[in-house]
Amino acid sequence: MISAEHISSYVDERQILRDISFTVQKGEAVAILGPNGAGKSTLLRHLAGLKKPDAGVVYYNGEPVHLLANKERARKMALLVQNPEVAFQFTALEIVRMARYPYLRRFQTENQKDHAIVREMMEKTCTWHLRDRTLDEMSGGERQRVFLARALAQEPEILLLDEPTTYLDVFHQHELLDLLQRAKQQMGLTWVAVLHDLNLAVQYCDRILLLAKGQLVSYGKPSEVLRPDMLADVYGVDVMVMKVKEIPFPQFVFLPRNNMQGEQN
Numbered sequence: 134m135i136s137a138e139h140i141s142s143y144v145d146e147r148q149i150l151r152d153i154s155f156t157v158q159k160g161e162a163v164a165i166l167g168p169n170g171a172g173k174s175t176l177l178r179h180l181a182g183l184k185k186p187d188a189g190v191v192y193y194n195g196e197p198v199h200l201l202a203n204k205e206r207a208r209k210m211a212l213l214v215q216n217p218e219v220a221f222q223f224t225a226l227e228i229v230r231m232a233r234y235p236y237l238r239r240f241q242t243e244n245q246k247d248h249a250i251v252r253e254m255m256e257k258t259c260t261w262h263l264r265d266r267t268l269d270e271m272s273g274g275e276r277q278r279v280f281l282a283r284a285l286a287q288e289p290e291i292l293l294l295d296e297p298t299t300y301l302d303v304f305h306q307h308e309l310l311d312l313l314q315r316a317k318q319q320m321g322l323t324w325v326a327v328l329h330d331l332n333l334a335v336q337y338c339d340r341i342l343l344l345a346k347g348q349l350v351s352y353g354k355p356s357e358v359l360r361p362d363m364l365a366d367v368y369g370v371d372v373m374v375m376k377v378k379e380i381p382f383p384q385f386v387f388l389p390r391n392n393m394q395g396e397q398n
C-alpha cells in the first residue's frame with residue numbers, strides 16, 4: 134500500500150537517510166523506533182509526501198506520493214506532527230473542522246455529514262467539551278487530542294503520527310493507541326507512528342521499523358526486531374526482556390550500562 138523504495142535524504146551536504154526500503158500493507162500498524170536524531174521524523178515527512186527524497190521514491194498504491202495533488206493526498210493520508218503550526222486564537226471546533234476542507238468543492242460549505250464526522254471524532258478523542266476553547270486555553274495533552282481529532286476527521290486511509298503520545302499521561306497514551314487500534318480493526322485504518330516507548334510499540338504494533346543513524350537496522354514483527362542484542366547496539370543501553378504472566382506481550386526494562394558496577398561499589 135505504501136512503500137519506500139531506496140530513499141535517501143540530505144540536509145545541505147549531510148546525509149540524513151540512507152537507501153531505505155520497506156512496505157506497509159493496508160490495515161497494518163507500524164512503529165518507527167530509534168534514538169534521537171536517527172531520522173524518524175524525516176522519514177515520516179517523506180512518507181507523507183511533504184518532502185521529496187533526494188533519491189528513491191515513496192509510492193502510495195503505486196503512485197509517487199510527491200506527485201499527488203494536495204487535496205487528493207489529504208483525502209488519503211493525514212499527518213499528525215509534533216507541534217502543528219496553527220494560530221492560537223482558533224477554537225478546537227474550528228481546528229477539527231479544517232479536516233473537512235479536502236472534501237469540499239470551491240465555495241461549498243460543510244454538510245450534515247461533515248458536521249457529524251467532526252463531532253464523532255471529537256467525542257472519540259474526548260475533546261467535544263473543549264470545542265469553544267482556543268488552543269492557548271488548553272493543556273498540551275488536550276491540544277494533542279484536538280489535533281488527533283482533526284487527523285481522524287480527515288478520514289484518511291493511512292494516518293502518520295510523529296510521537297503522538299508526547300504530552301499525554303499514561304491513561305491518555307493508552308486511550309489514543311486503543312482508539313487507533315479500533316480504527317484499524319473496524320475501518321481498516323493503516324497507521325505508522327514514531328514512538329519512543331518500546332512497551333507501547335510491542336503492545337499495539339504489527340511491525341516495527343528500527344532506524345539508527347539514518348539507516349534501516351531492521352523491519353519486521355516485534356519479536357524479530359526487538360531483540361536485546363539489537364536494542365543494546367542501537368540505544369547503547371542494556372535491555373532486559375521480561376514476561377509478565379498477566380499480559381500477552383513482553384516488557385522491556387532498560388539498564389544503564391554501568392548499573393551492575395554501581396551496585397557493587
Ligand SMILES: Nc1ncnc2c1ncn2[C@@H]1O[C@H](COP(=O)(O)OP(=O)(O)OP(=O)(O)O)[C@@H](O)[C@H]1O
Pocket residue numbers: 144149167168169170171172173174175176
Ligand atoms: N531542517 C533541518 N536542518 C538541519 N538539520 C536537520 C533538519 N531536519 C532534520 N535535521 C537533522 O536530521 C537528523 C534527523 O532528524 P529527525 O528529526 O528526522 O530525527 P528523529 O529521529 O526524528 O529525532 P528525535 O527522536 O530527536 O525527534 C538530525 O541530525 C537533525 O538534526
